[in-house]
Amino acid sequence: MDRGLTSETVDDAALLERLRAGDGAAYEALVRTYSGRLLAVTRRILNSEEDARESVQEAFVSAFRNINRFEGGARLSTWLHRIAVNAALMKLRSRRRRPEESIEPLLPMYRDDGHHVEQFQAWSEPVDVAMQRREMQALVRRCIDQLPESYRTVLLLRDIEQLDTDETASALGITGNAVKIRLHRARQALRTLLDPHFRSGGYQ
Amino acid sequence: MTCREFADFIVDYLTGELPPDQTAAFERHLVRCPNCPEYLRQYRATIDAGRAAFPDLEAEVPSDVPEDLVRAILESRPNRGA
Numbered sequence: 068m069d070r071g072l073t074s075e076t077v078d079d080a081a082l083l084e085r086l087r088a089g090d091g092a093a094y095e096a097l098v099r100t101y102s103g104r105l106l107a108v109t110r111r112i113l114n115s116e117e118d119a120r121e122s123v124q125e126a127f128v129s130a131f132r133n134i135n136r137f138e139g140g141a142r143l144s145t146w147l148h149r150i151a152v153n154a155a156l157m158k159l160r161s162r163r164r165r166p167e168e169s170i171e172p173l174l175p176m177y178r179d180d181g182h183h184v185e186q187f188q189a190w191s192e193p194v195d196v197a198m199q200r201r202e203m204q205a206l207v208r209r210c211i212d213q214l215p216e217s218y219r220t221v222l223l224l225r226d227i228e229q230l231d232t233d234e235t236a237s238a239l240g241i242t243g244n245a246v247k248i249r250l251h252r253a254r255q256a257l258r259t260l261l262d263p264h265f266r267s268g269g270y271q
Numbered sequence: 272m273t274c275r276e277f278a279d280f281i282v283d284y285l286t287g288e289l290p291p292d293q294t295a296a297f298e299r300h301l302v303r304c305p306n307c308p309e310y311l312r313q314y315r316a317t318i319d320a321g322r323a324a325f326p327d328l329e330a331e332v333p334s335d336v337p338e339d340l341v342r343a344i345l346e347s348r349p350n351r352g353a
Binding site: 102104188 | 324
């Protein structure tokens with residue numbers, strides 16, 4: 068991703084100046100420019116449309132409150148993305164109801180000598196081809212939703228929202244090492260869930 | 272190296288954070304093991320499939336925002352009317 072000095076960065080500076088001066092039109096421009104992108108972010112993390120909308124609103128309230136603390140080094144869009152991720156995570160924590168299921172049954176099994184029990188069979192078509200189809204996109208999203216919550220969240224933040232290890236650790240209040248372990252297990256579990264579908268070309 | 276150890280090194284291998292001696296052991300296992308090359312292929316494909324499952328992400332397509340949500344957000348801005 069281009070994080071250099073682009074026209075967007077220059078526009079950011081002008082918009083920020085007006086926001087800090089309390090210019091109502093600038094606030095409206097900010098909300099109209101970014102709310103759609105932030106809603107897409109909170110929808111990916113949360114399964115409820117109502118929660119996703121509330122999180123976007125909470126993200127903007129937080130952004131408005133902290134607009135003077137925003138430093139010009141980052142892009143406004145990147146800063147808002149982090150705030151939206153955090154708002155969605157807070158919502159997720161407040162909504163967690165049921166105890167988490169174990170991820171163990173979805174992890175690979177090893178023999179006593181440390182080698183795989185399973186013989187892996189090649190998938191039937193390249194993933195980039197299969198993923199052009201909407202039903203495969205929906206199927207993979209459903210498989211991600213089946214992951215235990217604490218693993219699903221790390222996978223979403225690292226592989227989908229592309230936060231780095233430290234950013235993910237700080238958003239979740241866990242160590243970088245815990246992020247790496249959860250990410251690895253989440254990917255392994257997702258591979259197990261995808262395997263029967265990709266082996267058969269998505270017809271299962 | 273066992274398949275279990277190989278699997279535990281995958282995250283750091285893919286980000287280039289695995290130290291050189293462990294990278295060499297990892298790649299030796301990859302050549303010798305009949306099973307792990309396919310496992311690594313599928314592990315990588317799983318990451319790609321996850322990203323491709325959210326097509327709005329690649330295209331950076333914003334969601335449609337209901338007008339009442341926009342208004343509610345603007346209601347909460349500080350110094351309204353300033």
